[in-house]
Amino acid sequence: MQVLRPITANDFAALKQIAVESGHGFTSLPVDDNLLQEKIERAERSFAKDINKPQDETYLFVLEDSKTGDVIGTTAIEAAVGMSVPLYHYHQGKTVHHSPTLNVYNTVDILSMCNDYTGCSEICTLFLREQNRKGLTGRFLSRSRFLFMAQHSERFADTIIAEMRGVSDEDGHSPFWQWLQEHFFSIEFPQADHLVGLGDKVFISELMPKYPIYANLLSKKAQAVIGKVHEKTKPALKLLEKEGFEHRGYVDLFDAGPTVEAKLGNIRSVRESQVCPISIGELAHINEQSSDTLAICNQGVNDFRATFTKHAHYNHAKHTLIVSQEVADALKLKQGDAARFFRL
Incomplete structure (x- = not known):
């Protein structure tokens, strides 16, 4: 992992x-x-x-x-x-050199610091x-x-x-x-x-x-x-x-x-991320071939941890993220702690 x-x-x-x-x-x-x-x-x-x-x-x-x-x-x-x-x-801009008398109109790209x-x-x-x-x-x-x-x-x-x-x-x-x-x-x-x-x-x-x-x-x-x-x-x-x-x-x-x-x-990724409590449980019923890979993090700053895994599943009905014990340990999370995630 x-x-x-x-x-x-x-x-x-x-x-x-x-x-x-x-x-x-x-x-x-x-x-x-x-x-x-x-x-x-x-x-x-x-x-x-x-x-x-x-x-x-x-x-x-x-x-x-x-x-x-x-x-x-x-x-x-x-x-x-x-x-x-x-x-x-440098910011890319344009300047125009125009002389109606001579019927000249030139647009020139410029770089301004x-x-x-x-x-x-x-x-x-x-x-x-x-x-x-x-x-x-x-x-x-x-x-x-x-x-x-x-x-x-x-x-x-x-x-x-x-x-x-x-x-x-x-x-x-x-x-x-x-x-x-x-x-x-x-x-x-x-x-x-x-x-x-x-x-x-x-x-x-x-x-x-x-x-x-x-x-x-x-x-x-x-x-x-x-x-x-x-x-x-x-x-x-x-x-x-x-x-x-x-x-x-x-x-x-x-x-x-x-x-x-x-x-x-x-x-x-900011807009689509969600926060919900985790439930540590068995994921044997999850089909890894068809399941989404999730990027998940804890809510810490100094002890921030994030990982990506297929060993997690979002339960829409219960608004709960089910994760394996290995994922929970990697993220320093306990049962019921909140995590943020999005689909990778």
């Missing part, structure tokens, strides 16, 4: 290995011992807080194989981004180790965050965003960044990417062009990747689009990958 839980100090080695495996472009997990340790400590403080509105918290989870104890993936939620360190994006998502919540740091990318595990890891957010909605903003990894090659070089590097930054994309991962964003405001960029002045390769995702990110984007996330013209400063957004209450 695979169980999602809050990260702890004991997970440092596993988190570092995931950071190594995640590779270029995964800025939220740089391979830096001090920063990874800080992320774990910040997450532990966030889960321990008693709060009723989003502040500067990070909720970092790990997905654990309960049989082996191995950490096979991670994911996170930032409660309110841009509050301590500015969050920058902004901080429009300040204060929003962000789902981030989604990574599943390659050997475990099968079945419903990836889908669960992505959607499990919404169980936590639905259960503890007071801890999050009304608007939820997700920054999607943009196009780059095997060495981590971005076609979009190459143009910016040539004209403004004079540093390689992996170095800039690493600095952002370390939280050092001062150079952005110091070196980034202050005025809107005319997209048609970029190289053809740079123009072609604006708003496009990395090949390995396409499945994650499709999952979020099914949840109701939309791209509204905001892209990353470095690789021009899209940022997608949704209102918390409109997210499919």
Whole structure:
């Protein structure tokens, strides 16, 4: 069984290995011992807080194989981004150059730097180790965050965003960044990417062009990747689009990958999730071939647990979720405790 839980100090080695495996472009997990340790400590403080509105918290989870104890993936939620360190994006817009005298009318795409998502919540740091990318595990890891957010909605903003990894090659070089590097930054994309991962964003405001960029002045390769995702990110984007996330013209400063957004209450998994008491019992009559796979969580914060299983059945008539003893134990639930679930 695979169980999602809050990260702890004991997970440092596993988190570092995931950071190594995640590779270029995964800025939220740089391979830096001090920063990874800080992320774990910040997450532990966030889960321990008693709060009723989003502040500067990070909720970092790990997905654990309960049989082996191995950490096979991670994911996170930032409660309110841009509050301590500015969050920058480019917004895609248009400007018109019109001369009635010359009978000329040209529409030009522009990119304007902004901080429009300040204060929003962000789902981030989604990574599943390659050997475990099968079945419903990836889908669960992505959607499990919404169980936590639905259960503890007071801890999050009304608007939820997700920054999607943009196009780059095997060495981590971005076609979009190459143009910016040539004209403004004079540093390689992996170095800039690493600095952002370390939280050092001062150079952005110091070196980034202050005025809107005319997209048609970029190289053809740079123009072609604006708003496009990395090949390995396409499945994650499709999952979020099914949840109701939309791209509204905001892209990353470095690789021009899209940022997608949704209102918390409109997210499919949040909207469709239910809370009801559990009944621990026999499920021998359940046909696993035809029964639904359910994603289920307890109602805790610091002791939050979530899993997915066919060993559960929702009794509509009694508004009760019947689960096996194994599932109840994994979620730290007792007879009559309440659980939240949705169909995976």
